[in-house]
Amino acid sequence: xxxxxxxxxxxxxxxxxxxxxxxxxxxxxxxxxxxxxxxxxxxxxxxxxxxxxxxxxxxxxxxxxxxxxxxxxxxxxxxxxxxxxxxxxxxxxxxxxxxxxxxxxxxxxxxxxxxxxxxxxxxxxxxxxxxxxxxxxxxxxxxxxxxxxxxxxxxxxxxxxxxxxxxxxxxxxxxxxxxxxxxxxxxxxxxxxxxxxxxxxxxxxxxxxxxxxxxxxxxxxxxxxxxxxxxxxxxxxxxxxxxxxxxxxxxxxxxxxxxxxxxxxxxxxxxxxxxxxxxxxxxxxxxx
Amino acid sequence: xxxxxxxxxxxxxxxxxxxxxxxxxxxxxxxxxxxxxxxxxxxxxxxxxxxxxxxxxxxxxxxxxxxxxxxxxxxxxxxxxxxxxxxxxxxxxxxxxxxxxxxxxxxxxxxxxxxxxxxxxxxxxxxxxxxxxxxxxxxxxxxxxxxxxxxxxxxxxxxxxxxxxxxxxxxxxxxxxxxxxxxxxxxxxxxxxxxxxxxxxxxxxxxxxxxxxxxxxxxxxxxxxxxxxxxxxxxxxxxxx
Numbered sequence: 366x367x368x369x370x371x372x373x374x375x376x377x378x379x380x381x382x383x384x385x386x387x388x389x390x391x392x393x394x395x396x397x398x399x400x401x402x403x404x405x406x407x408x409x410x411x412x413x414x415x416x417x418x419x420x421x422x423x424x425x426x427x428x429x430x431x432x433x434x435x436x437x438x439x440x441x442x443x444x445x446x447x448x449x450x451x452x453x454x455x456x457x458x459x460x461x462x463x464x465x466x467x468x469x470x471x472x473x474x475x476x477x478x479x480x481x482x483x484x485x486x487x488x489x490x491x492x493x494x495x496x497x498x499x500x501x502x503x504x505x506x507x508x509x510x511x512x513x514x515x516x517x518x519x520x521x522x523x524x525x526x527x528x529x530x531x532x533x534x535x536x537x538x539x540x541x542x543x544x545x546x547x548x549x550x551x552x553x554x555x556x557x558x559x560x561x562x563x564x565x566x567x568x569x570x571x572x573x574x575x576x577x578x579x580x581x582x583x584x585x586x587x588x589x590x591x592x593x594x595x596x597x598x599x600x601x602x603x604x605x606x607x608x609x610x611x612x613x614x615x616x617x618x619x620x621x622x623x624x625x626x627x628x629x630x631x632x633x634x635x636x637x638x639x640x641x642x643x644x645x646x647x648x649x650x651x652x653x
Numbered sequence: 654x655x656x657x658x659x660x661x662x663x664x665x666x667x668x669x670x671x672x673x674x675x676x677x678x679x680x681x682x683x684x685x686x687x688x689x690x691x692x693x694x695x696x697x698x699x700x701x702x703x704x705x706x707x708x709x710x711x712x713x714x715x716x717x718x719x720x721x722x723x724x725x726x727x728x729x730x731x732x733x734x735x736x737x738x739x740x741x742x743x744x745x746x747x748x749x750x751x752x753x754x755x756x757x758x759x760x761x762x763x764x765x766x767x768x769x770x771x772x773x774x775x776x777x778x779x780x781x782x783x784x785x786x787x788x789x790x791x792x793x794x795x796x797x798x799x800x801x802x803x804x805x806x807x808x809x810x811x812x813x814x815x816x817x818x819x820x821x822x823x824x825x826x827x828x829x830x831x832x833x834x835x836x837x838x839x840x841x842x843x844x845x846x847x848x849x850x851x852x853x854x855x856x857x858x859x860x861x862x863x864x865x866x867x868x869x870x871x872x873x874x875x876x877x878x879x880x881x882x883x884x885x886x887x888x889x890x891x892x893x894x
Contacts, residue, residue, distance in 0.1 A: 529760070532753065536761045539750045546710045546744070548736035548765035548810065 366500040371622040372615055373497075377507040378576065379614025380514035383607040385569035385587060386594035387518060388562030394601050395538040395558045396452050398459040403591060404584030405470035406563055410436055410570030411579050412478050415485055425485040426509075429571050433564045440563030441556040448559070449552050467584060474581035485574040510572045515607065517568060521561070522603045534558060593636040599646020608648050661724030663688045663814055663845045664709075669719040671701075671708045671869075678704040679869045688813070691846045693860035693877060695853055697889060700866040702849045703745055706816045709847070710742045711735040722814065737765045741812035745819045745849075747803040749791035755802050756787040762806030769811025776805035779835055797828035804832070808839065815839065815846040821855075833859060853885055867891055 389403045400406075410432055417428040443466075451459040493505040525531035537544045537554045545551055573579070573587065590613065598609025613632050620631020639647060664686040671679040679701050686692050694702045707713045709720065711732035720728045727735050741762070750758050759773055777784040780801040791799055800820060807815060821829040836859055840846045850856035857863060857877040865873040865888045873888035 532757050532761060533764065535753060536750045536757075539752060540748055542712055542732075543744060543748045543750070544761070545732035546712065546736055546742050547761050547806070548733045549761070550731075550733050 368619070368622060369501055371618040373501065373503055374507070375615035375618030376611050377503065377511040377614070378618065379611030380511040380607065381569055381572045381576065381610070382590055382594050382613050383598075383610025384514040384517060384565055385573065386591040386598070386606045386610060387521060387603065388565040388569075389588075389591045390595050390600065390603075390606055391521075391558060391562045391565070393595075395534055396459075396555055397454075397456050398448065398452065398463065399456065400562070401460060401464040401588070402467035402470055402584075403463075403562075403566060404586070404588030405467050405474070406436065406440075406566040407570035407573065407587045408579055408581065408584045409470060409474065410567035411485065411574035412474060412483075412581075414571050414574060415483060418485070424490075425487055425571055425575060429568060432571065433567050436567035437560040437564040441560040444556045444559035445552060449555055452555060471581050471584060478581060480580055480582070482578045482580045483574075484578045485571065487575055491575075506575065510575070513568070514572065517565060518603055518607050521565070524561075525603070530557070590632070593632060595646075597636060597639045597647060599649030602646075602648050605646060605648030609646070612647070661721070662686060663690070663723060664847075665721040666709075667719055667721075668716075669705075669708065670716060671704050671713050673704075673713075677869065679708065682871060684864055684871070684874065686814070686845050686847065688843055688845055689841055690862065691840050691848060691860040693856035693863040694847060694849045694866060695856055695863055695885060695889060696866035701869040702866055703818055704869070705866070706742060706818050706847065706849065709735075709740060709816060733765075736810055736812075737767070739767060739811075739813040740816065741807040741810040741814075742816040743800075743803045743807045743818060743820065746822060747799050749799055749802055749806075751791050754788050754790055755783055755794070758791060758802050758806050759809050762809030765810050767811040771808040771811050773809075776808060779808075779838060780805060795828075796824050797831060800824060800828075800832055801835075804835070804839070813844055815844060817846055817848045819849050819851065821850065821852065829855075853882060853889075857882070857885075865889060 385407060388406070389400060392398050392400050413435065414425050414428045414432050417423070417431055418425050421428070448459060448462060451462045487506060490506050494502045495505055495508065496502040525534060533544070533549050533554055536547070537549060537551050541551045594606055594609040594613050596609070597612050598605035598607070612635060616635040617628045617632040621628035662685040666682055666684050669679055669682040670677060682705065684692070694705065696702050704713065708715045711727070711730055711734070715728040717728050718726060720726065722738055722740060725738065727738060750761060753761065756773065759776055777787070782798055783801055783805065786794055786798060791802060794802065820832055824832070833855065848856065848860060857880055860877045863875065863877050863880060863885070864871055865885055867888065872891070873885060
């Protein structure tokens with residue numbers, strides 16, 4: 366029973382890992398930029414959420430209504446004001462720029478919020494649970510967060526494959542020059558894509574801040590998880606990210622069940638196994 | 654902004670130079686294009702034909718004041734602004750959005766929503782072969798059908814100036830014939846075109862005037878009807894008669 370419990374917890378946590386990875390994959394997919402500051406976007410969102418919940422006395426889940434648009438606006442502004450200058454066929458300038466942003470963000474965070482470790486407090490909701498069958502129960506909160514994460518990914522997929530905006534995103538991703546000659550404002554497209562990525566990262570940041578503690582320097586570890594999810598799931602597929610997240614979550618949960626110290630290592634080992642055996646990812650879409 | 658003059662040419666190019674970094678590819682080009690007129694660009698590889706088209710679409714920067722379209726200065730504008738003003742391109746090698754369906758490619762072309770006769774239906778009427786393939790991806794189509802999508806995609810912008818770069822590239826002669834048969838239904842009623850074509854005979858047959866480029870300069874120009882192929886070939890290769 367404890368193994369099934371661990372499996373369920375892992376699956377639920379995996380939905381949030383997928384959310385954390387989706388923004389990273391999106392930015393890479395459309396602009397060929399590896400956003401090294403993605404982890405800091407996640408952490409910053411958690412800190413901002415704690416500020417808002419403290420100031421207004423509201424639940425972190427409710428604070429998301431405020432934080433998501435705020436982070437989306439920050440993403441749009443950052444992309445148009447700064448990162449767009451580094452978008453070109455050579456991925457290195459953008460990589461270095463976002464790496465610099467990551468270090469700046471860590472230092473700004475530690476100055477503003479101190480190095481203390483924190484956690485988002487959701488009140489009595491944190492301990493509420495549902496009994497699925499004798500011996501197996503799931504937390505109401507993890508279940509709700511998982512549902513929201515999956516809903517967000519389904520919305521992202523719908524936006525990309527069912528709307529005119531998504532069509533413009535995909536066209537820009539394939540050939541930005543030709544997209545420009547079709548009248549698309551690619552700078553604006555890049556801004557919108559980063560806005561969406563930041564909003565997804567913000568949601569992941571809030572959920573991860575509820576799950577586990579965070580501090581100004583935990584961004585890189587969040588980034589590693591996001592990378593691993595993308596590599597496991599396969600680049601360029603939103604549902605692949607969901608599967609990748611769940612595989613990582615389950616690996617960690619089962620590892621922790623064997624020995625609590627194995628939690629992180631088990632995830633890394635599965636990631637390495639995928640890199641060795643199927644480097645294109647388990648759910649990569651065939652590109653012809 | 655200057656009001657477009659009524660009698661303004663569709664396109665007016667004056668002293669146009671263009672650069673790739675420090676390499677100069679075009680040297681002071683001058684030519685006009687009237688509404689409904691078709692201009693053929695003739696020249697060897699590296700003569701500057703594609704560079705000229707890229708400069709006209711804004712993908713390459715043009716010096717200020719060199720390009721006027723319907724009386725409005727378009728140099729230094731972004732490619733998106735230029736497309737909205739009515740210039741659309743069928744790029745060399747087609748460059749379809751490979752992971753988008755035929756119909757999605759066409760819809761991207763229609764993104765600027767200029768008013769005009771071209772719509773999805775009109776494009777499918779022009780190229781009936783595309784209607785059945787509307788939900789397939791570009792790479793699943795034959796080369797000729799891909800070229801039809803590229804043309805349709807440009808038409809969806811309802812341009813009044815169409816830039817056609819090497820329509821026959823890599824296509825079988827019978828397919829080239831089919832594509833060119835559609836041309837009179839595209840250009841003519843108010844739509845001008847600039848056409849890059851390696852086959853000089855064909856270029857002259859479908860155009861009103863021609864411009865022969867060599868080394869980024871105009872070396873010969875004139876009306877296509879009655880043009881001397883021999884003189885053009887001499888200009889093309891730089892052999893003095």
